Amino acid sequence: MTTTLKYYASILCPYVHRTWIAMEESNVPREHIEIDLHKQETRSEWYTNINPHQKVPAFVLEDDNNKLVVESLVLLEYIAEVYNPNLLPQDAFGKSQVRRWIAFCDDNITSYLFKVMMAKKSNNEEQLHQHVSQLQSNMKLLAKHTHLVKRVQETNGKTYLYSNEFTTLDCALLPFLYRMHLMFNKVFGVTLFDESVEELRAWKSYLEYAIQRPSFQRSGQKFYETTPFEKVYGNNSAMKEYAMNSIDTFDFDHLIVDSVVKKYMK
């Protein structure tokens, strides 16, 4: 098993967030190297030499000839296989279903964060509402197939997306669902979780429950519990820009919303 893993990350990035949640779930020992996305550090010569794809997240396996592992969904599989098999169901059918719904979410849910943002940026309200309604239909479909409404009722809201166990599907989707929830309310002025639709109520309940998980907190608002504040702050111009120069002033939601608005919508 790899003991020295270099983790190239950025607190702003939802793809990184997927892997950070899984790392916290699995207590993966690592060296965190924060990449400054606002300064396009992924395109720098030094980073390109490490990762020619010029993206975060990335793992470099120091004990294994500095091998490079990239792509957030591949990294989730890697973490599950090397560190934490409990992130996937134990049976082959269960594993196949988690992977199936991850693929579904990538095409039919997570992509809507960017679609809605682009519609808002071009002031196309009609397209924005079409995207929201298509997204809600896709969410209803997933809820139907995973029996989310029934499980939420049976467990009093203590359930996850595929089953009552937390899986890589939750790691893959939560960063995007959370950002959508924040952006839709604060920036787009639309309600994602329409209370009159039972499947969307179940989704809301799922999000509220899942984000209380320590792994979600420790990869977001409370990241400094496991990753030294200076590590992330030192190299992060967005944090400095929004004056989050201490743990007391750090506000994850504010950082996410403002940096997304600044980068994509101005």
Ligand SMILES: N[C@@H](CCC(=O)N[C@@H](CS)C(=O)NCC(=O)O)C(=O)O
């Ligand atoms: N498909 C990649 C996407 C990763 C990605 O797009 N990361 C962004 C930050 S959120 C990035 O590194 N962008 C830098 C750039 O494009 O130069 C994954 O799932 O890991």
